[in-house]
Amino acid sequence: MKKMPKYMEVYATIKSRITDDQYKIGSKLPTGEELAEEFNTSKLTVKKGTDMLVSEGVLRSRSGFGTEVLRKPINNSKVFGPSDGLLKVIGEEHVDSKIHTFSIELPSKTVAEKLNIDMKDYVYKIVRSRFVDHQPYSLEQTYMPLSIIPGLEPKHLKKSVYEYITDELKLEIQSSHIWIKGVVAGEFDANILGVDTGEFLIEVDKVVSLASGEPFEYSKTRHMYKDFAFEAVFVEN
Secondary structure (H helix, E strand, C coil): CCCCCHHHHHHHHHHHHHHCCCCCCCCECCCHHHHHHHCCCCHHHHHHHHHHHHHCCCEEEECCCEEEECCCCCCCCCCCCCCCCHHHHHCHHHEEEEEEEEEEECCCHHHHHHHCCCCCCCEEEEEEEEEECCEEEEEEEEEEECCCCCCCCHHHHCCCHHHHHHHHCCCCEEEEEEEEEEEECCHHHHHHHCCCCCCEEEEEEEEEEECCCCEEEEEEEEEEHHHCCCCCCCCCC
C-alpha cells in the first residue's frame, strides 16, 4: 500500500493537532523550517499542506507574521479546488472506484447547455461510485465532450480523470461552478450508497472549465447527507 503523500501527512497532522488543542486558536504554528525538519521534508511541501488549511479558513498566513490558527476544522471537511480530484485530496490508497456506465452518446438539452455544445456533439457519459477506505462515499454522473477531451478510456476512470486531462492532454483546468441541492435516493442510489430508497441525499452539480473558458465537464454527484459538510470562507482583500 502506498504511503500518504507527505503534504497530506502535514495537512492531516496539523489539522488533528488543532482539533486536539495542541495548536490553540489564536496561536502561531511552528515556522516552516521547524515543520520541515519535523516531517523530514521541504518547506515547499509543508506550505502545500498548510495552504490546504488556509483554503479551509482554519489557518491564516501573513508575510512577516507567520501562520495563525483561526478556528477548529470541521472533522470531515475536504478541500477541493477546480483541478483537485478525490485521489489528490485524500490519497490514492484510500479511494476505490467502480464504473457502472462508460458510453458515448448524444447529449440531452440540459447537458448540451451546461457544456455549451450542440446537441449533435457527442459526449462521454460516465457513472461511477467512489469509496473511501471501503465505505461508500459518492455516486457520480459525469458528461464530457469528445471534442475537448479525446481518448478517454475506462482505465482513466479508475484513477484521476483530471490527472489524465492535465498530464496527458496538457490542458489547464481553471474554474468550477457548483450548485448544491437536496434530493431523495432512488433505487440505484440506495443500492450503491447503502441507504434506503427515499432517503435524503445531497447532490452537487458542477460545471468545470479550462483556462480557455471552455466547459469540459458537467457532473452530478450524490452524497449521503450525514457525511456531507459545505463550508465557505470569505476573505477581505
